[in-house]
Amino acid sequence: MTTSDPDIVVVGAGAAGIGAARRLSGHGYSTVIIEQLPRAGGRAWTYATSAGPVDLGCGWLHSADRNPWTGIAAELGFVVDRRVTAWGEQFKELGFSSKDRAAARNAFALWNEDIRKNPPASDRASDALNPNSPWTPYLQALSGYISGDELERISVTDYVAYDDASTENNWRVADGYGHLITSALPAEVELRLGSPLEGLDLSERKIVLQTSAGTIRTSAVIFTISSNVLAGGAIKLPGALDPWRQAASLLPLGNNEKFYFEVLDGGPFEDETHVLGDPHDSMTGAYYIRPFGQPVLECFLGGAGARAAFTMGREAAFDQAINQLAGLFGSDTRKYLKPLAASNWAGTLSIGGGYSHALPGHANTRLQLAQSFDGRVFFAGEATHTTDFSTAHGAYQSGQRAADEAMASRVVRVKASRADRR
Structure with missing residues (x-):
């Protein structure tokens, strides 16, 4: 079902966006994920070849003994090679x-x-x-x-x-880490592929998102885009979000x-x-x-x-x-x-590189990037994680954290309380 005016929009369908969607699922919010690429997964991409599947992005479950994807793999029936x-x-x-x-x-x-x-x-x-x-x-x-x-x-x-x-502990999934990650997307969450975000307007009561496919109005937005994209100028953002752009520029993607x-x-x-x-x-x-x-x-x-x-x-x-x-x-x-x-990855416009790293003197910037704005705009992605950056599990955990913050926000809580009274 297409939702024209969802409660929450997640920007990016990588590990962080999927983590946010899984947390939001089942809580009564209409959720839409918009993704610039024609596929889900972001930097997680299991690519089918004549010689078998290969992971062009993340391929190892790092810190696998505490990595949430290990448990998700068991839940979804994926075999983990240890x-x-x-x-x-x-x-x-x-x-x-x-x-x-x-x-x-x-x-x-x-x-x-x-x-x-x-x-x-x-x-x-x-x-x-x-x-x-x-x-x-x-x-x-x-x-x-x-x-x-x-x-x-x-x-x-x-x-x-x-x-x-x-x-x-660094383990693998024979069927592909990217395949595992994209398989974890909840079926009830609407995914709009090939739908890049072009601009965002915070001047109205509802947040207005301009995409290549049209306008979306929503109560809350969770950004899970890469630090390079956030720091760049491809998305027209209001000046109020300049501090987040600056923070992202200090946490660039390497190669x-x-x-x-x-x-x-x-x-x-x-x-x-x-x-x-x-x-x-x-x-x-x-x-x-x-x-x-x-x-x-x-x-x-x-x-x-x-x-x-x-x-x-x-x-x-x-x-x-x-x-x-x-x-x-x-x-x-x-x-x-x-x-x-x-x-x-360097040439993929919606990503722009490999792993996030902090420039010298700017490790604490990860905490700044993870801060929300006005209880309406939330930030996730591996660059916002203070210890598990550069990993798919750090991205996933950041998406879950941002989803929790969105659900606890005044705007989204009001919607939930109104729904409870019906």
Whole structure:
């Protein structure tokens, strides 16, 4: 059923929007989700390929032992794979000996210890680097994978908050994390795909939203859009929301991209193995080989590596990854790899990047971004979570929090009390 004048509008159908919808469901409010993309999920996208489903966005249930998606998976009948990841391995020590891996891990451990015991006054993570260490490119590569950007742009306070809250349990869903997330959308919540928000007017009693499909009037709005989109100018917002735009600009999305190859018959690749392309290159790819035994190989890029891939284009990025793999496995490797699928989060206008991170000195801005405006406009999304940012479960929890705030607001409570009297 189409609702022309819903009680609550959720902007964005990613993990946060779905989290808000699930919380609102069953409470008697008419709810509409508007989404610019032609699909739900946002940065959660399980993409069907000839070699099987692949997650172009989030693929791991981080802190899975306390991750709400683990319970939702059980509720919806999804099987969660709890095997230990192969991230710390280097298949047959190709290009990265056990001795060098131990030295690199020690450099990372020393940096982690230093930012806790002697955090730099600048709050800039790069200021804790050992200038004499040969492993700085390795640490920068890790920063790209973890935070989507180089250490020069990472807040120590923010990084430590995430690291201290996370657990070592990283699990997967064989059918795809994106598939799990989109399957959790309540059937009774109206979803309008391909319906970007163009502007918002707060001058009337009702909030007026201008979308590509027409005007919507509502009592409350929950924004779950990315920090890059909120900080940008694509959506016309009233000046009263400028502080939220400014907060979002201090919590930018970094860059993370995935490139998948189909693994053809034969070749040197074994199930559930992993290699780091070049530990001395901050732009290196990290390669997860034949996950779940599927004939695919995932190249994961972060920070400078992901930005370079976006700049050079898909074909050149695939070639670069094949060259790096050929350098490890041998030149014959090329004939066993076929480009299959790739993300383009930086080029997706409704998203604009990978993970949210706080700029140095601005970790507390997450709390500012999460504040509501006038009891009518509420903000969610992983960038608003103080410890689980950059994750689908942080996004989900933020959506639930914003939904609770909306239901507790004066405007929405009045509607509920009137309904109770009927």
